[in-house]
Amino acid sequence: MEEQQNLWQFMVQQSDKLWQQTITHIGLTFIALFIAVLVGLPLGILIARKHKWAGVVLGFAGVLQTIPSIALLGFLIPLFGIGAIPAIAALFLYALLPIIRNTYTGIKEVNSAVVDAAKGMGMTNRQILLQVQLPLAMPVILAGIRTATVINVGVATLAAYIAAGGLGEFIFGGIALNNTNMILAGAIPAALLAILFDFLLSLVQRMNIKKLHKSFIFLPFILLLLSSFYIIPATDKSLLAGFEPEFMGREDGYLGLKSKYHLSIRNVVISDAMMYKAVYEKELDIIGGYSTDGRLKAFDLVTLQDDKTIFPPYYAAPFVRNEVLKEYPEVAPVLNLLAGKINDSIMTELNYRVDYLKQLPQKVARDFLVSKGLYKEPQNGRKGVIRLGSKVFGEQYILINMYRMLLEGYTALQVETKTGLGGTKICFDALLHNQIDMYPEYTGTGLLVILQPPKERVAQLISNPDSVYQYVKKAFTEKYNLTWLQSIGFNNTYALMMRRKQAGQLHINTISDLKRYTDGRIVSNR
Secondary structure, X not given: OOXXXXXHHHHXXXXXXXXXHHHHHHHHHHHHHHHHHHHHHHHHHHHHHOHHHHHHHXXXXXXXXXXXXXXXXXHHXXXXXXXXXXXXXXXXXXXXXXXXXXXXXXXXXXXXHHXXXXXXXXXXXXXXXXXXXXXXXXXXXXXXXXXXXXHHHHHHHHHHHEOOOOOHHHHHHHHHHOXXXXXXXXXXXXXXXXXXXXXXXXXXXXXXXXXXXXXXXXXXXXXXXXXXXXXXXXXXXXXXXXXXXXXXXXXOOHHHHHHHOOXXXXXXXXXXXXXXXXHHOOOXXXXXXXXXXXXHHXXXXXXXXXXXXXXXXXXXXXXXXXXXXXXXXXXXXXXXXXXXXXXXXXXXXXXXXXXXXXXXXXXXXXXXXXXXXXXXXXXXXXXXXXXXXXXXXXXXXXXXXXXXXXXXXHOOOEEEEEOOOOOHHHXXXXXXXXXXXXXXXXXXXXXXXXXXXXXXXXXXXXXXXXXXXXXXXXHHHHHHOEEEOOOOOOEOOEEEEEEHHHHHHHOOOEHHHHHHHHHOOOOOOO
């Protein structure tokens, strides 16, 4: 295995990218904050004067705050597509509540005797607001802006899921790749940004009223300046690729495309859940997806031939703790009932039913087992408990439901499922730390992401699926006391994908064709 980098070495090596992500993160945070101040401050003033609206406005802003950030992005993408706009919209909505609430509270807490005295001096309502209420409420208002800033810095990491950039690119890539340095390279700057901006705003908040009044005049200009940090994506029409975080950091992903094909292409980081629809709707031209994904069929995409073989075989197989196999010897033969039963076309069809037709994974799994004569009614056993895990995409949900039904039907074991565990790192760590007993894994992932053998060894293995399987099976038994059972039968390898019509028009059939096309700097037909 190659020598491991420490965190500092990784951050130095990735300093250009880290700096760009940090600047983008700041820009996203403060664009949304600036808009939230422009909207939230007047709303807070309004409800402070018209009390009957306070409950409705604060209640609505409170509801927005309770929506999980991923779900909120999901609601906004159909409206705004991918990229910066839905990310900014989500951050704006999250920042509203503390700004509105603190503006309302700050104004309401101004001593009524002071307001009455101002009225007695003949001041108009506008003068009272600008010269009395807002200056006195300013510490409370700034506390709300501080809270909104910290919230935005944290939530902005999710912008990476929808191709808006920011420090989330490193965080999610590191989680998927089992790379702690990558996770920390994104998480530490994000945490430091939150601490820094909170500290700076606390200094402003502690100023005396006279200085605070003057400094608040410059606040919009400061927010506008920080908003301008966002790096606006290039507006040229060359081909645009979208890759999930894990693909960006893998040798059998974007790194391999650069080193073996010397492919240089404009790209954005985007989540697996978003990229297929984005390429279908012509917001992207190319994606790095999975060869058995049902959305290939749904969106009429074509895979480009990997003519230089950077993508290793990815045969799926159950991945189990040896202690479980020893304690419950009936588990292995039951899990192996699926061995060789699912080929690429069958898995693509099953994925299509879940990913596009939106059928429940449980139904799809049961229908398949019934069709193969493998389904049995659950025994409701009480012998012991086996815990099954899965990653967070449809194929894994289908497989884990098949395994659950087989174990419940063929053994006296109780089965617990822990689905949606995220990427490779989370599932593998859960297995190592005895939090789950089994999950479906892929031989290529085991080889390149977990074992990470020298490149020379990978080159020897990569073209032979059986060699890869035997290598990972032996290595995991010796190193981790984990067992790969028999292969299910399908090969869900990485692949570059394009819309079928576009690939035909541009005469792109292989990745080398794509390389020649991009070298020619011919524009896309998005």
